[in-house]
Amino acid sequence: MINRRKFFRCRIKGFKEATLILPAEQDRVYKVTLRNISGNGLSFVSREKFMISEFLTYTFKFNLEDEDFELKGCIVRKNGEEDRYTKYGVKLVPLSVKEESKLISVINRYQTKQYRDDLFSKD
Numbered sequence: 001m002i003n004r005r006k007f008f009r010c011r012i013k014g015f016k017e018a019t020l021i022l023p024a025e026q027d028r029v030y031k032v033t034l035r036n037i038s039g040n041g042l043s044f045v046s047r048e049k050f051m052i053s054e055f056l057t058y059t060f061k062f063n064l065e066d067e068d069f070e071l072k073g074c075i076v077r078k079n080g081e082e083d084r085y086t087k088y089g090v091k092l093v094p095l096s097v098k099e100e101s102k103l104i105s106v107i108n109r110y111q112t113k114q115y116r117d118d119l120f121s122k123d
Contacts (some may be wrong), residue, residue: 001018002022007038007040007041007104008038009036009037009038009041009043010036010037010110010111011035011036012035012037012040013028013114014035015033015100015110016033016034016062016064017031017032017033017034017062018031018032018033018034018060018062019031019032019060019061019062020032020044020046020050020058020059020060021058021059021060021061022056022058023059024056025059027087030048030082031046032044032045032046032048032060033045034062035087037064037103038107038108039095039100039103039104039107040091040092040094040095041073041089041090041091042060042071042073042090043087043088043089043090044060044087044090045085045086045087045088046063046085046086046088047084047085047123049086050060050075050078050088051075051116052075052076052077052078052095053074053075054074054076054091055074056074056075057072057073057074057093058072058073058074058090059071059072060072060076060090061074063108064106064107065106065110065113066103066107067102067110069106071092071093071103072092072093073090073091073092073093074090074091074093075088075089075090076089076090076091077089085115
């Protein structure tokens with residue numbers, strides 16, 4: 001299997017809540033749950049229904065490893081409902097080099113911490 005992704009996806013454990021803002025509709029705010037994240041995309045689940053469109057940009061606010069993020073992206077994929085929740089895939093708007101480095105650094109720190117916790121919890 002060939003990996004065509006530019007960045008590795010990091011699975012988010014548990015229920016990491018994020019705020020999704022739709023600026024086009026008077027800043028409508030929704031709470032969603034992150035499933036995974038990479039340097040150029042993320043995935044979340046929600047009971048709300050969102051439109052798939054590369055022309056509709058959402059803002060995602062969340063905290064990971066004590067770092068606050070406010071990323072913009074478009075929903076490009078929607079997977080079937082599981083127990084009333086729908087999974088969505090988001091392509092992030094290209095980040096500056098500084099923002100991308102910060103995001104990747106925090107993702108790596110988060111993943112390292114999760115791996116270490118998994119490694120030592122099996123004893």
